[in-house]
Amino acid sequence: MASLKDMRVRIASTKATQKITKAMQMVAASKLRRAQTAAEAARPYAEKMDAVISNIASAAAGSPGAPVLLAGTGRDQVHLLLVCTGERGLCGAFNSAIVRLAREQALSLMNEGKEVRFFCVGRKGYEQLRRTFDKQIIEHVDLRSVRQLGFVNAEDIAKKVLARFGAGEFDVCTLFYSQFKSVIAQVPTAQQIIPLVVEEKASTAPATSYEYEPEEDEILSRLLPRNLAVQIFRALLENNASFYGAQMSAMDNATRNAGEMIRKQTLVYNRTRQAQITKELIEIISGAEAV
Amino acid sequence: MATFHFDLVSPEKLAFSGEVDQVDVPGVEGDFGVLAGHAPVVAAIRPGIMVVTQGGTHRKIIVLGGLAEVNEKGLTVLADVATSLEELDRQAFADQIAGMEAKLAEKEGSELDRAIERLDHFKSIQHQLNTTAMH
Numbered sequence: 001m002a003s004l005k006d007m008r009v010r011i012a013s014t015k016a017t018q019k020i021t022k023a024m025q026m027v028a029a030s031k032l033r034r035a036q037t038a039a040e041a042a043r044p045y046a047e048k049m050d051a052v053i054s055n056i057a058s059a060a061a062g063s064p065g066a067p068v069l070l071a072g073t074g075r076d077q078v079h080l081l082l083v084c085t086g087e088r089g090l091c092g093a094f095n096s097a098i099v100r101l102a103r104e105q106a107l108s109l110m111n112e113g114k115e116v117r118f119f120c121v122g123r124k125g126y127e128q129l130r131r132t133f134d135k136q137i138i139e140h141v142d143l144r145s146v147r148q149l150g151f152v153n154a155e156d157i158a159k160k161v162l163a164r165f166g167a168g169e170f171d172v173c174t175l176f177y178s179q180f181k182s183v184i185a186q187v188p189t190a191q192q193i194i195p196l197v198v199e200e201k202a203s204t205a206p207a208t209s210y211e212y213e214p215e216e217d218e219i220l221s222r223l224l225p226r227n228l229a230v231q232i233f234r235a236l237l238e239n240n241a242s243f244y245g246a247q248m249s250a251m252d253n254a255t256r257n258a259g260e261m262i263r264k265q266t267l268v269y270n271r272t273r274q275a276q277i278t279k280e281l282i283e284i285i286s287g288a289e290a291v
Numbered sequence: 292m293a294t295f296h297f298d299l300v301s302p303e304k305l306a307f308s309g310e311v312d313q314v315d316v317p318g319v320e321g322d323f324g325v326l327a328g329h330a331p332v333v334a335a336i337r338p339g340i341m342v343v344t345q346g347g348t349h350r351k352i353i354v355l356g357g358l359a360e361v362n363e364k365g366l367t368v369l370a371d372v373a374t375s376l377e378e379l380d381r382q383a384f385a386d387q388i389a390g391m392e393a394k395l396a397e398k399e400g401s402e403l404d405r406a407i408e409r410l411d412h413f414k415s416i417q418h419q420l421n422t423t424a425m426h
Contacts, residue, residue, distance in 0.1 A: 038303075041304040041305065042302060042303060044298070045300040048298075052333065056333070151302040151303055209331065210332060213318055213333070213335070222335055223358065230302060
């Protein structure tokens with residue numbers, strides 16, 4: 001049985017831990033709000049971009065001269081998995097959920113006899129994937145020193161991906177990130193970005209016939225690389241919001257668990273203390289009676 | 292005068308949204324003005340100064356490339372970077388031009404051509420800024 005002093009020390013240390021997790025929860029909550037606004041502010045641009053691209057692309061996709069970013073290389077032998085994860089832990093299953101999805105896809109692709117390469121964004125995903133796929137990781141970008149995610153970061157990543165695509169290193173590129181549904185729900189998502197998947201429009205209304213300046217294919221060839229950066233930027237922002245959401249609920253859980261632990265420990269401490277007092281009283285009384 | 296809806300969005304935020312009278316857009320194949328009822332057009336934008344006329348006041352916004360789309364709902368500009376004239380840090384802009392000039396030496400072929408073209412656009416923006424400042 002631990003002595004009373006040991007118990008007091010243990011309770012104090014649990015309380016200190018609770019203070020830390022509580023503080024982390026509050027920090028995550030305030031950062032979440034910022035991340036969410038950033039994700040929302042980026043939405044109009046991405047939506048407009050989607051609309052314009054699908055407008056032009058649906059016309060261009062069928063033609064033989066369509067750009068490779070849209071039509072693909074015609075093969076699907078080598079796959080590049082662009083895995084975006086967080087830079088830090090203490091956020092529940094956030095990082096491992098993304099990595100698990102990427103790993104499952106990689107294994108099923110390899111079973112089909114395809115080649116798989118990885119491009120890791122974020123330290124946590126890199127560390128987890130390195131254990132199993134060390135040789136297949138061709139590049140790894142750390143965003144640790146970045147304080148405020150800017151479009152520049154996404155552009156840098158897009159440039160690296162495009163350079164490798166231009167060199168013919170892969171045929172299909174899939175982006176992995178966590179979609180932000182709500183504070184308690186983050187959905188790991190896979191999205192194919194090269195070749196671009198253009199969603200068929202549900203409406204039957206004829207698309208407006210635009211005049212293009214310069215020619216359609218020239219606009220398209222400017223727009224497609226740009227769209228890649230936009231998609232990556234959106235993924236990074238969603239990821240960021242998801243990360244803080246996951247961290248907030250993880251820390252909330254931890255705080256609650258610590259509270260529960262403190263309650264139990266205090267109970268045991270008080271019982272032991274009372275038992276000891278009773279024991280001492282009995283000793284004194286029986287001593288007095290003996291005299 | 293009839294007005295139309297104008298949205299200016301950059302990847303990071305919605306920079307402008309509202310009813311305007313006229314917008315002058317620096318297209319890659321020349322500047323063009325958009326008024327209410329303009330024909331549907333999709334045009335690429337070069338780095339330049341966009342002039343937004345709203346009830347007799349003019350606002351100048353610097354855009355560094357992007358895309359303009361006119362449809363029946365109005366004009367939407369997807370700008371790579373959009374800064375209003377008041378917000379622009381002239382020193383930083385001058386530094387950026389100096390940086391681009393320094394990098395020219397490393398480039399070659401069509402990449403060099405493109406870099407020079409882009410630099411020219413930047414310089415013409417700077418020229419316009421400096422000349423309008425004197426009035």
